[in-house]
Every structure is written in C-alpha cells, then in structure tokens.
Amino acid sequence: MTAGQRKQTGRKAKTSGSRNAAKSRGPEKYERGTRSYTMSRIRGKDTSIERMVRSFLFSKGLRFRKNDKRYPGHPDVVLPKYHTMVFVNGCFWHMHEGCPKATRVPKSNVEFWTAKLLRNRDRDARQHAELEAAGWKVIVVWECELGKKVRDERLERLYHEIVDA
Template sequence: MADRLSKEHRSWNMSRVRCENTKPEKMLRSMLHRTGYRFRVNVAGIPGKPDIVLKKYRTVIFVDGCFWHRHEGCKKASMPKTRRSFWENKFQENIERDLRQTKQLQEHGWNVIRIWECELEKSPDLSLEAVVKKIQEVI
C-alpha cells in the first residue's frame, strides 16, 4: 500500500512530533508540582534523559508515548501500513533502548517509573495517585 502523503509532507509531519514537553508530560509535571514534589526535567546527565527527575527520592519518571514505545493492547500503538519492516525495526530498537536505560538507571541506584501517555489521558488523577504511590514505595 502506497503512502497517501508525499515524502516531503510525511517528513514535515514527522518533524512536528515532539519528544520533550509533550502534553502528557506537562499534565504530570503540573500534578506533581501541585502535590508538593519538586523535580527537574529532561536532565541530560542521567541515562535516557528522563522526562522527570526527583533527585531527592532517586527516582526518574518517563512518560512513554504509546505509539513509539509500543504500549501493548493500546489502540494508539497501531502499526503503520507502509514500510512495515522499517517500523518493526524502529519499534524494536525503541523497546530495547528503554530496557537498557531502565537497567542502567537501576544499576546506578535510581528508581524508574514508566507512565503510558494513554493512562494520563484516560484518568489523570488516578495516574497521579499511582505515581505518588510508587514514589512513596521507594522512599
């Protein structure tokens, strides 16, 4: 099946995909701040450049996009119909990188929390409760 968009237009679309300061990240940061947690964002010196770093609790939080990080069973984790082998390789590399980064962080004494974007969209308050509970479990 051919792509309905030209190569240039597809490239333009993909260049608009954000990797930092996404809406789900901003929602979670806002909720955490209101709850009294203080944090840093996108700290480059930490493996994986986590979305949120709670240094006081040695905890990092990643807000993973369902499409890019392959949230199993999520409707947002659909497979593109064109260039299927490219996408399968791309997604597999993303999953393997996530696992590597999580392992590396844990080996350096960090607690790692991963939140799916759809969890924040469906029920922001429940997601915040889950995150706060995970943070409290590690402190």
C-alpha cells in the first residue's frame, strides 16, 4: 500500500512485526476497537443482579430508594428506616478477592485495565468508610453470591442482615 492509498483509506499499512506480536499473544477474542465499544455498553445501574436484589427486598415488604445520588458511591439500595445501604457489585468491576470472575483482566491494554480496576476497589473502600463514619450500615452483595445454587440463601441472609440489626 502506498502513502497515497493509506491517505485515501485512512488505514495504516500492516507490518510483519505487528503480525508476529499478535501471534505471540494468542488469538484476540475481539477485533481491534471492538472491546472498547463492548465495555462501554455495560451499564452501571439497573443491572440484572441489582433488579434481582431489589425485587427480593420489595417482596419481603422492605421499601427503599435506589441509586441515591446524595450519598457517596450512589448506593444501589438505601433503606432509611434501617439506616442501611446495599451495594450490589459485579465481581470483575470491583475486584472481588478470591473470585475467579475478578481475576480475568483483558489481555489488551493491561496497564489501563489494572489501574482502572484498582482505582474502583480503592474508591469503594473509601466510600464505604465514609458512609460507616456517618453512621450507615453498609452491606455488599457480590455477583458470584447470586448464582443459582447460592442465591436464595444469600438473599435470605441479606434480609436478616438488614432487619435484625
């Protein structure tokens, strides 16, 4: 491809060095540029696990506010009557220690993803400490705790953590 052709198409010519580098990392799951788009489509509110937790708590007669922006971290569930906040965290995004879902860092742009996930974990710890210092009880429900086999037990335990305090 000549310089004129590259200018018209807006593409860079492939070099043999970049091809060999790609082979050494193994096959990419996504085409170049697709991972960023895919990750950007992941929502932060009203996820399936959040809806599951809220539906359970509502069915038990608890009333709450959701994603209240007045508090640090915008808790997923705020129960003012019990002075309790519930965060429903995805294992990957919040680096759940000891969870297999949290150990997979994307293979491309590793430094970026590692720094981002560490910042998320540090921010969560800071926000939880701030809420606890203000007198709130903070409960974290992890995505892996809501798998089919352990879901019912975890939701019942969550209910009792809230009302039996």
